[in-house]
Amino acid sequence: MIVCCGEALIDMLPRRLPDGGDVFLPVPGGAVFNTAVALGRLGEEVQFLSGLSTDMFGRRLVAHLEESGVGTRLCKRCPRPTTLAFVTLTDGNAQYAFYDEGTAGRMLDSADLPDLPAGTAALHFGAISLIPEPCGSAYEEMMRRHRDGAVISFDPNIRPGFVDDEDAYRKRLHRMTAMSDIIKVSEEDLAWLEPDRAFDQVARDWIDNGAKVVVLTRGGDGVRAVTRTQDVHVPARRTTVVDTVGAGDSFNAGFLAGLRRGGDLAKARLAALPGDALVHALDFAAQVAAFTVGQSGANPPWKDQVAWQDAP
Numbered sequence: 001m002i003v004c005c006g007e008a009l010i011d012m013l014p015r016r017l018p019d020g021g022d023v024f025l026p027v028p029g030g031a032v033f034n035t036a037v038a039l040g041r042l043g044e045e046v047q048f049l050s051g052l053s054t055d056m057f058g059r060r061l062v063a064h065l066e067e068s069g070v071g072t073r074l075c076k077r078c079p080r081p082t083t084l085a086f087v088t089l090t091d092g093n094a095q096y097a098f099y100d101e102g103t104a105g106r107m108l109d110s111a112d113l114p115d116l117p118a119g120t121a122a123l124h125f126g127a128i129s130l131i132p133e134p135c136g137s138a139y140e141e142m143m144r145r146h147r148d149g150a151v152i153s154f155d156p157n158i159r160p161g162f163v164d165d166e167d168a169y170r171k172r173l174h175r176m177t178a179m180s181d182i183i184k185v186s187e188e189d190l191a192w193l194e195p196d197r198a199f200d201q202v203a204r205d206w207i208d209n210g211a212k213v214v215v216l217t218r219g220g221d222g223v224r225a226v227t228r229t230q231d232v233h234v235p236a237r238r239t240t241v242v243d244t245v246g247a248g249d250s251f252n253a254g255f256l257a258g259l260r261r262g263g264d265l266a267k268a269r270l271a272a273l274p275g276d277a278l279v280h281a282l283d284f285a286a287q288v289a290a291f292t293v294g295q296s297g298a299n300p301p302w303k304d305q306v307a308w309q310d311a312p
Contacts, residue, residue, distance in 0.1 A: 002039055002122045002256055002265075003074065005049040005139050006032025006062045007105050007129035008099075009083035011245070013297055024086060026057065027297050028064040031106075031127035033156045034246045038253030039070035044260060046240060047071040047117065051108035051144070052137065057082035058104060073236040076112040080104040089243055096160050098225055099279065100132060109134035110141045116150070121265050121292055124154035125176065131169055140172060147179045154180035155252050158189045177206055181270055184252060199224070213269035213278070215255070217248060223282055230275045234282040237253035237290035246298025247289050253300065254288030255281055261308060284308055 016022060016110035032050070039046040048065055052058045052075045061082065065072050083106065084099040100106050125143055130136045143152055156173050163169050174195055177183055183206055185193070193203045202213040203226040215225045222235040258281030259265040264273055291301040
């Protein structure tokens with residue numbers, strides 16, 4: 001089982017009315033939420049951990065998770081409002097404005113953290129849920145509690161416009177990278193988190209601190225991944241891009257699913273991961289992400305819409 005720990009929110013996506021007027025369409029979203037949905041649709045056993053509202057948006061989030069095969073029994077339900085993220089698109093790239101004060105997700109604290117189900121193989125963390133309090137500290141504590149017993153997957157997925165205290169946030173991200181087995185960053189994430197430092201040096205430092213796999217996504221230029229003994233590149237799958245909402249989240253799901261299907265989603269296996277297994281999982285992740293960017297909004301594929309073949 002994979003447990004995805006982080007935010008769930010409503011993306012308010014821009015749409016144009018027939019008369020030319022602009023409106024926003026409410027759509028379930030959130031980076032970690034999207035990864036959980038993608039894993040569920042890919043047929044993986046997955047649970048979602050977050051604070052979820054009992055309001056109409058919260059009920060919609062729960063329904064979307066369950067329709068995608070994601071378990072919700074680890075979620076803390078309460079009547080606080082749901083986080084809203086208003087999205088604007090420039091050349092297909094998403095920018096966000098968040099409305100998060102006093103929400104069900106933000107107010108999750110360490111006392112709300114559940115015990116993990118038996119058979120939990122991996123936990124995935126990241127994104128805006130790590131910025132505000134008390135939820136940021138709660139997720140960091142969840143990672144700390146389970147870092148020794150499960151694979152820790154981490155995608156900072158940084159949204160600079162949402163960060164009030166850059167120093168505190170960077171320190172949290174550095175503490176969490178030091179507890180992670182899999183770290184995935186975009187070029188934009190790397191530039192913000194480690195300014196003026198090359199990926200090669202940052203990846204080596206992270207691996208020296210305990211990471212097993214460090215992945216750099218580069219959009220249409222593909223993906224690079226580094227382990228203690230491997231340095232591989234996998235090209236992006238060619239597709240017509242509608243927008244990039246949920247692309248990295250779907251990539252995370254595809255990579256975790258690919259590792260699990262190859263029998264490699266375990267600390268010992270990751271530490272000795274052969275290059276062909278790594279490439280195979282990355283290529284599956286690229287396929288899942290390519291499907292998603294060809295859709296409007298975060299709409300990852302179901303398992304019969306992508307092809308998985310066992311590595312030779």
